Amino acid sequence: MSSQTLTSNTPVLNVAVSRDPATDQLLETYAFQKPDEVESLLSENNAAFRLWRATPMSGRVEAYRRLSAILRERSESLAAIITAEMGKTLAAARAEVEKCATTIDWIASNGPAILADEPVATENDDQVHVSYLPIGSILAVMPWNFPLWQVIRASGPIMLSGNGFILKHAPNVMGSAYALQDAYESAGFPEGLFVNLLADNETVATVIEDDRVAAVTLTGSMRAGSAVSAIAGKALKKTLLELGGSDAFIVLADANIDLAVKAGVEARFQNAGQVCLAAKRFILEKPIAEEFTQKFIAAVKNLKVGDPLDPQNSVGPMARKDLRDELHNQVERTLAAGATLLLGGKKVEGRGNFYEPTILGEVSPGMAAFDEETFGPVAAITLADNIEHAIELANTSDYGLGGNLWTADISRAQRIARRLETGGVFINGFSATNARIPVGGVKKSGYGRELSHFGLREFTNAQAVWAKKVD
Incomplete structure (x- = not known):
């Protein structure tokens, strides 16, 4: 060396x-x-x-x-x-x-x-x-x-x-x-x-x-x-x-909302959101969208951002300043295109590359946070009219690494999984890797x-x- x-x-x-x-x-x-x-x-x-x-x-x-x-x-x-x-x-x-x-x-x-x-x-x-x-x-x-x-x-x-x-x-x-x-x-x-x-x-x-x-x-x-x-x-x-990837986190109307919220927070904000195989686009079936969103915002507000050596903190800095700048640019372009800011959206002032845990609402195809990979602590929420619409939205992406699906009906979920254009599907859980299970993507992933x-x-x-x- x-x-x-x-x-x-x-x-x-x-x-x-x-x-x-x-x-x-x-x-x-x-x-x-x-x-x-x-x-x-x-x-x-x-x-x-x-x-x-x-x-x-x-x-x-x-x-x-x-x-x-x-x-x-x-x-x-x-x-x-x-x-x-x-x-x-x-x-x-x-x-x-x-x-x-x-x-x-x-x-x-x-x-x-x-x-x-x-x-x-x-x-x-x-x-x-x-x-x-x-x-x-x-x-x-x-x-x-x-x-x-x-x-x-x-x-x-x-x-x-x-x-x-x-x-x-x-x-x-x-x-x-x-x-x-x-x-x-x-x-x-x-x-x-x-x-x-x-x-x-x-x-x-x-x-x-x-x-x-x-x-x-x-x-x-x-x-x-x-x-x-x-x-x-x-x-x-x-x-x-x-x-x-830009993994979809699909929550259907019959899902356990509390468990889905808990998993969604970890899925999106672990490692300050700097994970390839991770939930980025939250696609919510309309009947449960309001409940999930409000509980999700409340849970994310409880995340503590700061010194990664302090065990009280759950979100550390982004790895480099240029990466934080790029992420902030994606947030600003998404808001300019018509999305709403539900939480965060700012660089943390002072030393280090910290970024506020951010939630964007009313995100749709054509917006940066939907079309691009957001490699940082930003979650994008999109509403789906029904299951078919949710599948369509999930597949409307250049990426195809992983996907998440929350529903009480496992048999239906397994059928839906075959229609998702991804290398992996995680039912009632969030994207992860295990030595026993293959990992990789399709499309431009x-x-x-x-x-x-x-x-x-x-x-x-x-x-x-x-x-x-x-x-």
């Missing part, structure tokens, strides 16, 4: 800057890697991949067991880094570390069977099986909002199958990136198997094109996904993209799946081995 001191006169060109979003304090700066350092990184990762792919599955699993133990041992220090770098409350940061450890445990326990040779029955006596083999070094372009979890949910499945992992993390969370690299190395993974790439977009493009990189996974914006997939496609390389058996096999060569009987 290379770092340097940043003075007021130092240009921030080719330097990643980490600041505490709650205080504006400079935490650390990291110099971008030079061409020769990038070359060494690729060579070391490729060499480590060849060593790792030859490691028996039992040896890989042992390293995974050590990794989960290390994550738990370092929980407090890792959580402190997360909170300092991106503003997540300390309780949420601790939960993120534990989720990482739990997921590594699940992969270690279940991955070997999922990746084992799979026999295929044929109509004759031929012996056929499918092997799930590693394909090489995988470049992962990851976001800042879950600086450990996003990386673990990518690296865990990718590396158990025998691949190498090159992390291009968000520049503002490089402390988390290097802490994870150290955890992997401390667990006994080959040196160079998990490495951090800190470089500009032009260098990242050359890395994608390099023959030593087999594929790319990215979680980020549509623009980033389009750029990366174009480069990878030209080089004939596989990509997995998770490009955000991307393609491919992480986690579960889908994720474990996503970056493998499904090699068919067909042995014919010889007399």
Whole structure:
């Protein structure tokens, strides 16, 4: 890891800057890697991949067991880094570390069977099986909002199958990136198997094109996904993209309103609203719209915004000032288009990147808060005439990551779920991720799946081995 001191006169060109979003304090700066350092990184990762792919599955699993133990041992220090770098409350940061450890445990326990040779029955006596083999070094372009979890949910499945992992993390969370690299190395993974790439977009493009990189996974914006997939496609390389979402939170007339309100508040305002797979558009069937809205406003008013290190606070700052400015612009454009401001709608004055928990009413298609992903503590409320209208509104989106549906009729909900154009549907709950369940989107939310058996096999060569009987 290379770092340097940043003075007021130092240009921030080719330097990643980490600041505490709650205080504006400079935490650390990291110099971008030079061409020769990038070359060494690729060579070391490729060499480590060849060593790792030859490691028996039992040896890989042992390293995974050590990794989960290390994550738990370092929980407090890792959580402190997360909170300092991106503003997540300390309780949420601790939960993120534990989720990482739990997921590594699940992969270690279940991955070997999922990746084992799979026999295929044929109509004759031929012996056929499918092997799930590693394909090489995988470049992962990851976001800042879950600086450990996003990386673990990518690296865990990718590396158990025998691949190498090159992390291009968000520049503002490089402390988390290097802490994870150290955890992997401390667990006994080959040196160079998990490495951090800190470089500009032009260098990242050359890395994608390099023959030593087999594929790319990215979680980020549509623009980033389009750029990366174009480069990878030209080089004939596989990509997995998770490009955000604008999940609908549908509440039907027969729903338990109190439970839906409680879940809706957490679904929208956890992590200061900076979650891809999260409720953003609240679509309410008219008979219960007034009751839900009033209870929702009252509950959101009780949220405490402030220092994420203070356990009394439930909403911390947004990760960067430019992100807060962008969110505020979306709120202002939505109000200018005819929506009503029910709560909040302002930047919090003073130090840090705090934004008031905000609720917008009378939001409709064509408005920013409906059409765009609002990545911050803003909820948009839209009324639906009936169930059919609610489904239509939910599907009126470029995004298709997740969806939420609240109703007392589970059978009806399961039928409705098949009509929602999303990668996941959560009935009487809110969007979440679990190691056992695939996560990913459709439409402009991307393609491919992480986690579960889908994720474990996503970056493998499904090699068919067909042995014919010889007399």
